[in-house]
Amino acid sequence: MLHDREEQRGGTLSRRSVLRGGAAVLGGLVLGIALPAKRARAGEPQAAGAALNAFVHIPAQGPVSLVMPAVEMGQGVYTSQAMCLAEELDIGLDQIEAIHAPPDREHYGHPTFYVQATGGSTTTMAWSEPLRKAGATARAMLVSAAAAEWSVPASELVTERGVITHPGSGRRLRYGDVADRAGQFPPPTDVPLKSPDQFRLIGTRARRIDTPAKVVGKTVYGIDVIRPGMKFAALMAAPVLGGKVEHVDEAPALAMPGVRQVVVLEDIVAVVGDNTWIAEQGLRALDIMWSPGPNAALDQAQLWADTEKASTGPGVAVRKEGDAPGKLGTGVLFDATYELPFLAHTSMETQNCTVHVHDGGCEIWVGTQVPGYAQAGAAQVLGVSPDKVTVYNHLIGGGFGGRLEAAPIVTATRIAQKVSGPVKVIWSREQDIRQDMFRPLYHNRLKARVESGRIIAWQHRVTGPSILARWLPPAFKDGVDSDAIDGAAEPPYALGEMLVEYIRHENAVPFSFWRGVGPNSTVFSVESFLDLIAGKTGADPVAFRCLMLEKTPRARAVLDAAAAKAGWGKPLDPSPFGARRGRGVALMHAFGSHLACVADVAVTDGGDVRVTKVVVAADVGRVINPDTVVAQIQGGVVFGVATVLHNRITFAGGRVEQTNFNDYRLLRINEMPTIEVDLLSSSEKSGGIGEPGTVIVQPAVANAVFAATGVQLTRMPLDASLIARTV
Amino acid sequence: MGTISVNGETYEVVAASDTPLLWVLRDELGLTGTKFGCGIAQCGVCTVHVDGVAVRSCQMLVGMVGQRAITTIEGVGDTPVGARVQKAWLDLEVVQCGYCQPGQIMAATALLAANPDPDDGAIDAAMAGNLCRCGTYVRIREGIKHAARP
Incomplete structure (x- = not known):
């Protein structure tokens, strides 16, 4: 079979679907099909089946559509959300299709954040009960319809795998048979949920619903979108933060075959071409003159110093018990600071967004954690109301907080505004790193006083910007960013008289959420400081x-479990990776979960660190899908090991110094520690698990390096030159 | 430019011969299972097979392919080893976001085709060029061993 290019480009959807092996229904998951919000509202008659509420649509035939309020970026929530709905609805995961929720805050707004967003390891905490209720309510409506049809009490009916049975008479109806009539019943307001002993799905190791399409290359991420007549754009932003385009001669790019257009915005130049490569080559052909703007002198040493200086100023008390400053004034005092660098998200799928501006609005194809912010951001660019902007959300090739901002969608819309027809804007890896909104630089200053082996006074000052003040203003209260101090205000320890303070300090570097968020800085600092005190007082860190x-x-319990599983107190075997060996521990309570971690390291004389083994014990409360929890801890550990060993974004002359994976290193398989996860059985309220693995491994590794070398590093990542040994 | 053979089908290519194979597959042929990640052969998400050998398609110019057989993630399941790897990936729930997994599966399949029973060192050597930001390496290693001895 011969395919020519025009046929591909001009091909109809069905033509392309055939080529791509069918883009519509894959592995029980419908991709890129937004259930219109109006259709999802109950009460409107449906030609086939019915939307029984915003989350459950039962067609006359075929799989039940379940609308996913939280987006899937690898963390497994399409499966766990579907499990919650299907559990109460009494259907199998093989009988459903998952639908991306459209922007619709009324129905899909986060129960805690209010805005429609996925993040903070909150999906299970926030959505499990609302989704179970939605499933139970839909089931009750279906049962009522069948009971009316048969003139029997609803209490006599049983449901299983989408079939309603009246055991007394043997009559049976499929959900699809009664969905139309069920939609006419008012939704009951107080439907009982199953008790845990009745669960058939929740708590089981259910197979993920999104992965069959992923292993055969058929999943359509945002970057894979193809629209008829689509062009491709590569872009470059001002290399100095806040810089502007001064002059660009478009001719060298326009002279290249396949380059269609150069788009010059105030701060960005984009080249539009017939494919991504041509657009990128066109961009490289341009000699762009940039005016640097106000940040040309911004450099890393200054950024560290400014934050350090801010940390000595007045703070806002977040937690105050007794008179910690008074107690700290006398006796043996411990004092340390811990500094955390800027970090990039580096999802494997670089930022991208396809936009078609037409008819007084636009359509957007993207994978985003914030569909509502995406819609509003594009609408603002175009000067139209949000209802003129249609957002088709997609599975995301790694989020980690990097898809929690509308900025890339705004940028793509600004470019698309100048382009006729749909355009796919793809960030190169270099632009993805340099235009990122970074994990901010944080500074932690801790003081403690110890008497008779116990901490009797504790002071912790967290200095850093407030992401929430910009991202979710109502959550920024009384001068306190509840994310920045999460993990500091309520550590799991009894620390005597306490003062925890927050100092908001911001600089010119754009910042946003990043996997692990506030606890990445606070838990690292608390756990490092405890090991410093233990070391200086001759105490065992676990004891x-x-x-x-x-x-x-x-x-x-998690600390005991991790210590036991890791063989805490037993000597470490020699390692081929380094003569100096150490074992470190860390403990946390954040995101509603408790985790303890023990890490083993080997350190070379040159100061290179190899993490050889990581043990994590976790109590995350009631679990929806235990295998997903284990996978998130395993992956979070890998993410955190790369962070503590390698990762930092630094600035010189207002420019990001890192470019690609050669100088922003991720962990590779040949650098992997063994990872053991002990998931403790728990019937407590569900906690979050996307971020804790990343948080907890970092101080465990740093403490292991302290144990191995006697040197505690206080500015991350670990700097080999400071732990090198003269032999 | 001429024709190339992908997953057993012949395609006419319009793009210039100095275009990396990656962008011909994705933007011209619509075979978007092969991913873009870095553009400099640091991450491996663009891995395809050229005559069975794992190659970074962001570095291979389409004009250099000639009549060699290209296999992508969309076609590798037609080979017995590729199908075993894909099944192992599902059985062990290797996948999280999944974006790097086409490249991981292509690299793992090429490894197993050449070395049916690789040890950890062989797995490290073959897979170290494939990054996974979700950190699925524990299960990638298990998945390769599972596919080797199903």
């Missing part, structure tokens, strides 16, 4: 922590 855990048995 020292246990003294402070009398009132937090869940924390104590």
